[in-house]
Amino acid sequence: MFRIKTLNKISPAGLSVLDQTRFSVSGDVENEDGILVRSADMHEYPFPDALRCIARAGAGTNNIPIDRCSEAGVVVFNTPGANANAVKELAVCALLLSSRNVVGGSAWVREQAGAGADVEKVVEKGKSQFVGPELSGKMLGVIGLGAIGVQVANIATKLGMTVFGYDPFLSVDAALSLSRLVHRAMDLETIYKNCDYITIHVPQTSETRGMINEDSIHMMKGNVRIINLARGGLVNDDDMLAALECGKVAAYVTDFPNNKILQGKNVIPIPHLGASTPESEENCAVMAAQQMRDYLENGNIKNSVNLPTLVQEWSGISRLCVIHRNTPGIIAQITGVLSKDGVNVENMTNKSKKDYAYTVVDVGSRVSDSVANEIRAIDGVLRVRLLNH
Numbered sequence: 001m002f003r004i005k006t007l008n009k010i011s012p013a014g015l016s017v018l019d020q021t022r023f024s025v026s027g028d029v030e031n032e033d034g035i036l037v038r039s040a041d042m043h044e045y046p047f048p049d050a051l052r053c054i055a056r057a058g059a060g061t062n063n064i065p066i067d068r069c070s071e072a073g074v075v076v077f078n079t080p081g082a083n084a085n086a087v088k089e090l091a092v093c094a095l096l097l098s099s100r101n102v103v104g105g106s107a108w109v110r111e112q113a114g115a116g117a118d119v120e121k122v123v124e125k126g127k128s129q130f131v132g133p134e135l136s137g138k139m140l141g142v143i144g145l146g147a148i149g150v151q152v153a154n155i156a157t158k159l160g161m162t163v164f165g166y167d168p169f170l171s172v173d174a175a176l177s178l179s180r181l182v183h184r185a186m187d188l189e190t191i192y193k194n195c196d197y198i199t200i201h202v203p204q205t206s207e208t209r210g211m212i213n214e215d216s217i218h219m220m221k222g223n224v225r226i227i228n229l230a231r232g233g234l235v236n237d238d239d240m241l242a243a244l245e246c247g248k249v250a251a252y253v254t255d256f257p258n259n260k261i262l263q264g265k266n267v268i269p270i271p272h273l274g275a276s277t278p279e280s281e282e283n284c285a286v287m288a289a290q291q292m293r294d295y296l297e298n299g300n301i302k303n304s305v306n307l308p309t310l311v312q313e314w315s316g317i318s319r320l321c322v323i324h325r326n327t328p329g330i331i332a333q334i335t336g337v338l339s340k341d342g343v344n345v346e347n348m349t350n351k352s353k354k355d356y357a358y359t360v361v362d363v364g365s366r367v368s369d370s371v372a373n374e375i376r377a378i379d380g381v382l383r384v385r386l387l388n389h
Protein backbone atom coordinates (compact mmCIF):
# COMPACT_ATOMS: atom_id res chain seq x y z
CA MET A 1 0.00 0.00 0.00
CA PHE A 2 1.45 3.39 -1.00
CA ARG A 3 0.82 6.28 1.42
CA ILE A 4 -0.04 9.57 -0.29
CA LYS A 5 -0.31 12.85 1.59
CA THR A 6 -2.34 15.76 0.21
CA LEU A 7 -1.09 19.21 1.24
CA ASN A 8 -3.91 21.08 -0.54
CA LYS A 9 -7.46 20.35 -1.62
CA ILE A 10 -7.11 18.05 -4.64
CA SER A 11 -9.99 17.47 -7.06
CA PRO A 12 -11.80 14.15 -6.34
CA ALA A 13 -11.35 13.18 -10.01
CA GLY A 14 -7.60 13.11 -9.38
CA LEU A 15 -7.90 11.19 -6.13
CA SER A 16 -10.04 8.56 -7.86
CA VAL A 17 -7.03 7.71 -10.07
CA LEU A 18 -5.37 6.32 -6.94
CA ASP A 19 -7.14 3.00 -6.42
CA GLN A 20 -7.99 2.49 -2.71
CA THR A 21 -6.66 -1.07 -2.74
CA ARG A 22 -3.15 0.20 -3.58
CA PHE A 23 -3.10 3.77 -2.24
CA SER A 24 -4.02 5.27 1.10
CA VAL A 25 -4.61 8.98 0.50
CA SER A 26 -5.25 11.68 3.10
CA GLY A 27 -4.04 14.95 4.55
CA ASP A 28 -2.56 13.31 7.61
CA VAL A 29 -0.79 10.09 6.60
CA GLU A 30 2.74 9.80 7.98
CA ASN A 31 5.99 8.66 6.40
CA GLU A 32 4.36 9.20 3.02
CA ASP A 33 5.66 7.71 -0.26
CA GLY A 34 4.20 10.57 -2.28
CA ILE A 35 2.82 14.07 -1.84
CA LEU A 36 0.09 15.73 -3.91
CA VAL A 37 0.35 19.48 -3.65
CA ARG A 38 -0.91 22.68 -5.26
CA SER A 39 0.44 25.95 -3.88
CA ALA A 40 1.44 24.95 -0.31
CA ASP A 41 4.93 26.22 0.49
CA MET A 42 7.17 23.15 0.94
CA HIS A 43 10.50 24.91 1.39
CA GLU A 44 10.69 24.08 5.11
CA TYR A 45 8.88 20.75 4.76
CA PRO A 46 10.82 17.89 6.40
CA PHE A 47 11.06 14.92 4.02
CA PRO A 48 10.15 11.58 5.59
CA ASP A 49 12.45 8.63 4.76
CA ALA A 50 9.82 6.98 2.53
CA LEU A 51 9.23 10.04 0.32
CA ARG A 52 9.82 9.16 -3.34
CA CYS A 53 7.88 11.74 -5.29
CA ILE A 54 5.98 15.02 -5.15
CA ALA A 55 3.31 15.74 -7.74
CA ARG A 56 2.40 19.38 -8.21
CA ALA A 57 -1.14 19.67 -9.58
CA GLY A 58 -0.26 22.79 -11.55
CA ALA A 59 2.52 24.41 -13.54
CA GLY A 60 4.70 26.48 -11.20
CA THR A 61 7.04 24.58 -8.87
CA ASN A 62 8.64 27.50 -7.04
CA ASN A 63 6.83 26.35 -3.85
CA ILE A 64 8.89 23.13 -3.88
CA PRO A 65 12.57 22.88 -2.85
CA ILE A 66 13.70 21.27 -6.13
CA ASP A 67 17.42 21.07 -5.31
CA ARG A 68 16.73 19.37 -1.97
CA CYS A 69 14.38 16.93 -3.74
CA SER A 70 17.01 16.06 -6.35
CA GLU A 71 19.66 15.44 -3.71
CA ALA A 72 17.23 13.20 -1.80
CA GLY A 73 16.28 11.27 -4.95
CA VAL A 74 12.72 12.60 -4.82
CA VAL A 75 11.06 13.02 -8.23
CA VAL A 76 9.05 16.23 -8.67
CA PHE A 77 6.27 16.21 -11.25
CA ASN A 78 4.13 19.05 -12.56
CA THR A 79 1.24 19.12 -15.04
CA PRO A 80 2.30 21.17 -18.06
CA GLY A 81 -0.56 22.78 -19.92
CA ALA A 82 -3.30 21.25 -17.77
CA ASN A 83 -4.51 24.64 -16.53
CA ALA A 84 -3.42 26.77 -19.50
CA ASN A 85 -6.91 27.37 -20.86
CA ALA A 86 -8.16 28.60 -17.48
CA VAL A 87 -5.28 31.07 -17.21
CA LYS A 88 -5.71 32.21 -20.82
CA GLU A 89 -9.36 33.05 -20.13
CA LEU A 90 -8.44 34.97 -16.97
CA ALA A 91 -5.75 36.80 -18.94
CA VAL A 92 -8.37 38.04 -21.40
CA CYS A 93 -10.46 39.14 -18.43
CA ALA A 94 -7.41 40.87 -16.89
CA LEU A 95 -6.64 42.73 -20.13
CA LEU A 96 -10.19 44.05 -20.15
CA LEU A 97 -10.15 44.89 -16.43
CA SER A 98 -6.90 46.82 -16.89
CA SER A 99 -8.53 48.90 -19.63
CA ARG A 100 -12.20 49.34 -18.89
CA ASN A 101 -12.65 50.44 -15.30
CA VAL A 102 -15.29 47.84 -14.52
CA VAL A 103 -13.93 47.21 -11.01
CA GLY A 104 -13.92 50.91 -10.03
CA GLY A 105 -17.21 51.62 -11.79
CA SER A 106 -18.97 48.72 -10.16
CA ALA A 107 -17.78 49.71 -6.66
CA TRP A 108 -18.91 53.30 -7.37
CA VAL A 109 -22.43 52.14 -8.36
CA ARG A 110 -22.77 50.28 -5.06
CA GLU A 111 -21.49 53.34 -3.14
CA GLN A 112 -24.15 55.47 -4.83
CA ALA A 113 -26.90 53.05 -3.89
CA GLY A 114 -25.54 52.87 -0.33
CA ALA A 115 -25.63 56.67 -0.10
CA GLY A 116 -29.32 56.66 -1.10
CA ALA A 117 -28.91 57.92 -4.69
CA ASP A 118 -31.28 56.92 -7.51
CA VAL A 119 -28.77 54.72 -9.30
CA GLU A 120 -30.56 54.79 -12.65
CA LYS A 121 -30.16 58.58 -12.70
CA VAL A 122 -26.60 58.96 -11.36
CA VAL A 123 -24.93 56.37 -13.56
CA GLU A 124 -25.37 58.37 -16.74
CA LYS A 125 -23.91 61.49 -15.11
CA GLY A 126 -21.05 59.74 -13.37
CA LYS A 127 -19.92 57.14 -15.89
CA SER A 128 -17.45 59.36 -17.74
CA GLN A 129 -14.92 58.97 -14.91
CA PHE A 130 -14.64 55.26 -15.79
CA VAL A 131 -13.88 55.54 -19.51
CA GLY A 132 -11.09 53.23 -20.70
CA PRO A 133 -9.49 52.35 -24.05
CA GLU A 134 -10.31 49.40 -26.30
CA LEU A 135 -7.88 46.54 -26.82
CA SER A 136 -8.35 46.41 -30.57
CA GLY A 137 -5.54 48.13 -32.45
CA LYS A 138 -3.21 48.18 -29.42
CA MET A 139 0.13 46.41 -28.98
CA LEU A 140 0.39 43.51 -26.56
CA GLY A 141 3.68 42.05 -25.34
CA VAL A 142 3.62 38.45 -24.13
CA ILE A 143 6.67 37.47 -22.08
CA GLY A 144 7.03 33.68 -22.04
CA LEU A 145 5.52 31.65 -24.87
CA GLY A 146 4.85 28.38 -23.07
CA ALA A 147 1.55 26.59 -22.59
CA ILE A 148 -0.21 29.75 -21.39
CA GLY A 149 1.67 32.50 -23.24
CA VAL A 150 1.01 30.93 -26.66
CA GLN A 151 -2.72 30.73 -25.98
CA VAL A 152 -2.85 34.31 -24.70
CA ALA A 153 -0.88 35.57 -27.71
CA ASN A 154 -3.11 33.70 -30.16
CA ILE A 155 -6.41 34.85 -28.66
CA ALA A 156 -5.20 38.45 -28.43
CA THR A 157 -4.72 38.51 -32.21
CA LYS A 158 -8.42 37.65 -32.47
CA LEU A 159 -9.22 40.67 -30.29
CA GLY A 160 -7.56 42.85 -32.93
CA MET A 161 -4.32 43.40 -31.00
CA THR A 162 -0.87 43.46 -32.57
CA VAL A 163 0.99 40.87 -30.56
CA PHE A 164 4.71 40.55 -29.84
CA GLY A 165 5.91 37.43 -28.03
CA TYR A 166 9.27 36.95 -26.33
CA ASP A 167 10.71 33.60 -25.30
CA PRO A 168 14.39 32.80 -25.79
CA PHE A 169 13.72 29.10 -25.06
CA LEU A 170 10.68 28.68 -27.33
CA SER A 171 9.93 24.95 -27.70
CA VAL A 172 9.11 23.33 -31.03
CA ASP A 173 5.60 22.48 -29.77
CA ALA A 174 4.99 26.07 -28.72
CA ALA A 175 6.33 27.40 -32.03
CA LEU A 176 3.99 25.08 -33.92
CA SER A 177 0.99 26.24 -31.86
CA LEU A 178 1.77 29.94 -32.19
CA SER A 179 -0.38 31.92 -34.64
CA ARG A 180 1.61 33.24 -37.57
CA LEU A 181 0.08 36.63 -36.73
CA VAL A 182 2.18 36.79 -33.56
CA HIS A 183 5.47 38.67 -34.07
CA ARG A 184 8.52 37.25 -32.35
CA ALA A 185 10.44 39.80 -30.31
CA MET A 186 14.12 38.96 -30.15
CA ASP A 187 14.66 40.89 -26.91
CA LEU A 188 12.67 42.25 -24.01
CA GLU A 189 13.46 45.85 -24.95
CA THR A 190 11.26 45.43 -28.04
CA ILE A 191 8.37 44.48 -25.78
CA TYR A 192 9.04 47.16 -23.19
CA LYS A 193 9.49 50.00 -25.68
CA ASN A 194 6.53 49.27 -27.95
CA CYS A 195 3.70 47.65 -26.05
CA ASP A 196 0.61 49.24 -24.54
CA TYR A 197 -0.13 46.05 -22.58
CA ILE A 198 2.38 43.56 -21.20
CA THR A 199 1.46 40.15 -19.82
CA ILE A 200 3.98 37.85 -18.11
CA HIS A 201 3.87 34.05 -18.38
CA VAL A 202 7.28 32.83 -17.22
CA PRO A 203 8.21 30.68 -14.22
CA GLN A 204 9.62 32.45 -11.18
CA THR A 205 13.30 31.53 -10.99
CA SER A 206 16.48 33.25 -9.84
CA GLU A 207 16.76 34.65 -13.42
CA THR A 208 13.21 35.99 -13.71
CA ARG A 209 12.64 37.22 -10.14
CA GLY A 210 12.10 40.99 -10.14
CA MET A 211 12.31 41.24 -13.96
CA ILE A 212 9.67 43.98 -13.93
CA ASN A 213 11.54 46.68 -12.05
CA GLU A 214 12.56 50.32 -12.22
CA ASP A 215 14.84 49.72 -15.23
CA SER A 216 12.36 47.71 -17.28
CA ILE A 217 9.48 50.05 -16.41
CA HIS A 218 11.66 53.00 -17.40
CA MET A 219 11.84 51.59 -20.97
CA MET A 220 8.04 51.20 -21.19
CA LYS A 221 5.52 53.52 -22.78
CA GLY A 222 3.51 55.87 -20.56
CA ASN A 223 0.13 54.44 -19.44
CA VAL A 224 1.29 50.88 -19.99
CA ARG A 225 -0.95 48.21 -18.46
CA ILE A 226 0.75 45.21 -16.87
CA ILE A 227 -0.83 41.82 -16.23
CA ASN A 228 0.82 39.35 -13.88
CA LEU A 229 -0.91 35.99 -13.62
CA ALA A 230 2.44 34.18 -13.31
CA ARG A 231 4.04 34.86 -9.89
CA GLY A 232 4.21 37.86 -7.55
CA GLY A 233 8.01 37.79 -7.26
CA LEU A 234 8.46 38.55 -10.98
CA VAL A 235 7.57 42.16 -10.21
CA ASN A 236 9.49 44.43 -7.85
CA ASP A 237 6.65 45.80 -5.72
CA ASP A 238 8.40 49.04 -4.66
CA ASP A 239 9.24 49.91 -8.27
CA MET A 240 5.71 49.06 -9.39
CA LEU A 241 4.21 51.23 -6.63
CA ALA A 242 6.35 54.19 -7.73
CA ALA A 243 5.35 53.68 -11.37
CA LEU A 244 1.65 53.48 -10.48
CA GLU A 245 1.92 56.57 -8.31
CA CYS A 246 3.42 58.71 -11.08
CA GLY A 247 1.03 57.25 -13.69
CA LYS A 248 3.70 55.61 -15.84
CA VAL A 249 1.84 52.35 -15.29
CA ALA A 250 -1.89 52.92 -15.76
CA ALA A 251 -2.98 49.62 -14.19
CA TYR A 252 -1.40 46.54 -12.66
CA VAL A 253 -3.48 43.37 -12.53
CA THR A 254 -1.96 40.78 -10.22
CA ASP A 255 -3.11 37.28 -9.30
CA PHE A 256 -0.63 37.46 -6.36
CA PRO A 257 -1.68 40.35 -4.14
CA ASN A 258 0.14 41.22 -0.92
CA ASN A 259 -0.40 43.94 1.67
CA LYS A 260 2.24 46.20 0.15
CA ILE A 261 1.06 46.17 -3.47
CA LEU A 262 -2.55 46.68 -2.37
CA GLN A 263 -1.54 50.18 -1.22
CA GLY A 264 -0.91 51.20 -4.83
CA LYS A 265 -3.42 53.07 -6.92
CA ASN A 266 -4.84 51.28 -9.96
CA VAL A 267 -3.84 47.88 -8.64
CA ILE A 268 -6.43 45.25 -9.54
CA PRO A 269 -5.92 42.30 -7.20
CA ILE A 270 -7.20 38.80 -7.93
CA PRO A 271 -6.94 36.09 -5.24
CA HIS A 272 -4.82 33.61 -7.25
CA LEU A 273 -7.74 32.48 -9.40
CA GLY A 274 -5.76 31.71 -12.56
CA ALA A 275 -6.30 27.95 -12.35
CA SER A 276 -9.45 28.04 -10.25
CA THR A 277 -11.95 26.44 -12.59
CA PRO A 278 -13.44 23.00 -12.03
CA GLU A 279 -12.09 21.91 -15.42
CA SER A 280 -8.53 22.96 -14.70
CA GLU A 281 -8.51 21.66 -11.13
CA GLU A 282 -9.67 18.30 -12.46
CA ASN A 283 -7.18 18.21 -15.37
CA CYS A 284 -4.27 19.04 -13.08
CA ALA A 285 -5.28 16.58 -10.35
CA VAL A 286 -5.83 13.70 -12.78
CA MET A 287 -2.53 14.30 -14.56
CA ALA A 288 -0.58 14.67 -11.29
CA ALA A 289 -2.12 11.50 -9.82
CA GLN A 290 -1.54 9.46 -13.01
CA GLN A 291 2.11 10.49 -13.15
CA MET A 292 2.59 9.71 -9.46
CA ARG A 293 0.90 6.30 -9.80
CA ASP A 294 3.01 5.32 -12.82
CA TYR A 295 6.19 6.27 -10.97
CA LEU A 296 5.33 4.49 -7.74
CA GLU A 297 4.04 1.34 -9.46
CA ASN A 298 6.34 1.11 -12.50
CA GLY A 299 9.18 3.57 -11.96
CA ASN A 300 8.20 5.49 -15.12
CA ILE A 301 8.84 9.24 -15.15
CA LYS A 302 6.84 11.70 -17.26
CA ASN A 303 6.75 15.48 -16.80
CA SER A 304 9.28 15.74 -14.03
CA VAL A 305 11.03 19.05 -13.47
CA ASN A 306 14.16 17.53 -11.92
CA LEU A 307 14.55 14.15 -13.62
CA PRO A 308 14.42 12.98 -17.23
CA THR A 309 11.41 11.43 -18.93
CA LEU A 310 11.91 7.66 -18.93
CA VAL A 311 9.17 5.18 -19.75
CA GLN A 312 10.12 1.52 -20.16
CA GLU A 313 7.86 -1.46 -20.90
CA TRP A 314 8.28 -4.23 -18.29
CA SER A 315 10.43 -7.05 -19.63
CA GLY A 316 11.68 -8.88 -16.59
CA ILE A 317 10.69 -10.09 -13.17
CA SER A 318 12.27 -7.36 -11.09
CA ARG A 319 13.02 -3.75 -11.90
CA LEU A 320 15.73 -1.63 -10.34
CA CYS A 321 15.13 2.11 -10.51
CA VAL A 322 18.25 4.09 -9.73
CA ILE A 323 18.40 7.87 -9.39
CA HIS A 324 22.01 9.02 -9.49
CA ARG A 325 24.34 11.85 -10.33
CA ASN A 326 25.04 12.39 -14.01
CA THR A 327 28.71 11.47 -13.72
CA PRO A 328 30.86 8.91 -15.58
CA GLY A 329 31.20 5.35 -14.35
CA ILE A 330 27.99 4.89 -12.38
CA ILE A 331 26.17 2.73 -14.96
CA ALA A 332 29.20 0.45 -15.25
CA GLN A 333 29.24 0.06 -11.46
CA ILE A 334 25.51 -0.80 -11.39
CA THR A 335 25.87 -3.47 -14.10
CA GLY A 336 29.08 -4.64 -12.39
CA VAL A 337 27.20 -5.34 -9.15
CA LEU A 338 24.48 -7.20 -11.09
CA SER A 339 26.86 -9.38 -13.11
CA LYS A 340 28.97 -10.17 -10.02
CA ASP A 341 25.78 -11.46 -8.38
CA GLY A 342 24.74 -13.44 -11.48
CA VAL A 343 21.75 -11.24 -12.30
CA ASN A 344 20.96 -11.09 -16.04
CA VAL A 345 19.92 -7.69 -17.47
CA GLU A 346 16.86 -8.05 -19.75
CA ASN A 347 16.47 -4.42 -20.62
CA MET A 348 18.00 -1.18 -19.46
CA THR A 349 17.48 2.54 -20.13
CA ASN A 350 19.49 5.49 -18.91
CA LYS A 351 18.48 9.12 -19.33
CA SER A 352 19.87 12.30 -17.86
CA LYS A 353 18.69 15.80 -17.08
CA LYS A 354 21.34 18.37 -16.16
CA ASP A 355 23.19 17.08 -13.05
CA TYR A 356 21.00 14.05 -12.44
CA ALA A 357 20.34 10.77 -14.23
CA TYR A 358 17.95 7.88 -13.99
CA THR A 359 18.65 4.25 -14.85
CA VAL A 360 15.97 1.57 -15.04
CA VAL A 361 17.14 -2.04 -15.24
CA ASP A 362 14.76 -4.96 -15.83
CA VAL A 363 16.23 -8.26 -14.75
CA GLY A 364 15.18 -11.87 -15.27
CA SER A 365 15.37 -13.02 -11.65
CA ARG A 366 14.38 -11.73 -8.23
CA VAL A 367 16.93 -9.21 -6.96
CA SER A 368 17.83 -9.55 -3.31
CA ASP A 369 17.93 -6.62 -0.89
CA SER A 370 21.65 -7.14 -0.49
CA VAL A 371 22.18 -6.47 -4.24
CA ALA A 372 20.02 -3.36 -4.00
CA ASN A 373 22.06 -2.26 -0.97
CA GLU A 374 25.32 -2.74 -2.87
CA ILE A 375 23.98 -0.42 -5.58
CA ARG A 376 22.86 2.06 -2.92
CA ALA A 377 26.43 2.17 -1.66
CA ILE A 378 27.85 3.31 -5.03
CA ASP A 379 29.20 6.83 -4.77
CA GLY A 380 26.80 9.18 -6.62
CA VAL A 381 23.72 6.96 -6.25
CA LEU A 382 20.92 8.93 -4.59
CA ARG A 383 17.98 6.51 -4.49
CA VAL A 384 17.39 2.87 -5.41
CA ARG A 385 13.96 1.31 -5.70
CA LEU A 386 13.33 -2.36 -6.27
CA LEU A 387 10.00 -3.23 -7.92
CA ASN A 388 8.69 -6.72 -8.53
CA HIS A 389 6.27 -7.59 -11.33
Ligand SMILES: NC(=O)c1ccc[n+]([C@@H]2O[C@H](COP(=O)([O-])OP(=O)(O)OC[C@H]3O[C@@H](n4cnc5c(N)ncnc54)[C@H](O)[C@@H]3O)[C@@H](O)[C@H]2O)c1
Pocket residue numbers: 058059060061080081083084087143144145146147148149166167168169170171174201202203204207208229230231255272273274275276
Ligand atom coordinates in the same frame (compact mmCIF):
# COMPACT_ATOMS: atom_id res chain seq x y z
N1 LIG B 1 -2.16 32.19 -11.75
C1 LIG B 1 -2.19 30.88 -11.78
O1 LIG B 1 -3.01 30.23 -11.16
C2 LIG B 1 -1.19 30.15 -12.64
C3 LIG B 1 -1.57 28.97 -13.29
C4 LIG B 1 -0.64 28.32 -14.10
C5 LIG B 1 0.64 28.83 -14.22
N2 LIG B 1 0.98 29.96 -13.53
C6 LIG B 1 2.33 30.51 -13.66
O2 LIG B 1 2.58 30.75 -15.04
C7 LIG B 1 3.87 30.27 -15.37
C8 LIG B 1 3.85 29.83 -16.83
O3 LIG B 1 2.98 28.72 -16.96
P1 LIG B 1 2.99 27.82 -18.28
O4 LIG B 1 2.03 26.71 -18.03
O5 LIG B 1 2.85 28.67 -19.48
O6 LIG B 1 4.47 27.25 -18.20
P2 LIG B 1 5.42 26.78 -19.40
O7 LIG B 1 6.55 26.09 -18.75
O8 LIG B 1 4.62 26.04 -20.40
O9 LIG B 1 5.90 28.13 -20.07
C9 LIG B 1 6.83 28.99 -19.50
C10 LIG B 1 7.60 29.61 -20.66
O10 LIG B 1 8.43 30.63 -20.11
C11 LIG B 1 9.61 30.62 -20.90
N3 LIG B 1 10.67 31.34 -20.19
C12 LIG B 1 11.43 30.90 -19.15
N4 LIG B 1 12.27 31.88 -18.78
C13 LIG B 1 12.03 32.94 -19.59
C14 LIG B 1 12.58 34.23 -19.70
N5 LIG B 1 13.56 34.64 -18.89
N6 LIG B 1 12.07 35.07 -20.62
C15 LIG B 1 11.08 34.67 -21.45
N7 LIG B 1 10.55 33.44 -21.42
C16 LIG B 1 11.01 32.59 -20.48
C17 LIG B 1 9.91 29.15 -21.12
O11 LIG B 1 10.76 28.96 -22.23
C18 LIG B 1 8.51 28.61 -21.37
O12 LIG B 1 8.21 28.59 -22.76
C19 LIG B 1 4.12 29.11 -14.39
O13 LIG B 1 5.48 28.90 -14.17
C20 LIG B 1 3.41 29.56 -13.15
O14 LIG B 1 4.29 30.28 -12.32
C21 LIG B 1 0.10 30.63 -12.77
Ligand SMILES: O=C(O)CC[C@@H](O)C(=O)O
Pocket residue numbers: 038039057058059060061083272274275276
Ligand atom coordinates in the same frame (compact mmCIF):
# COMPACT_ATOMS: atom_id res chain seq x y z
O1 LIG C 1 -3.36 25.34 -7.76
C1 LIG C 1 -3.71 26.48 -8.04
O2 LIG C 1 -4.81 26.95 -7.79
C2 LIG C 1 -2.76 27.43 -8.75
C3 LIG C 1 -1.77 26.76 -9.65
C4 LIG C 1 -0.91 27.72 -10.42
O3 LIG C 1 -0.37 28.72 -9.65
C5 LIG C 1 0.14 26.99 -11.20
O4 LIG C 1 1.30 27.34 -11.14
O5 LIG C 1 -0.25 26.05 -11.93
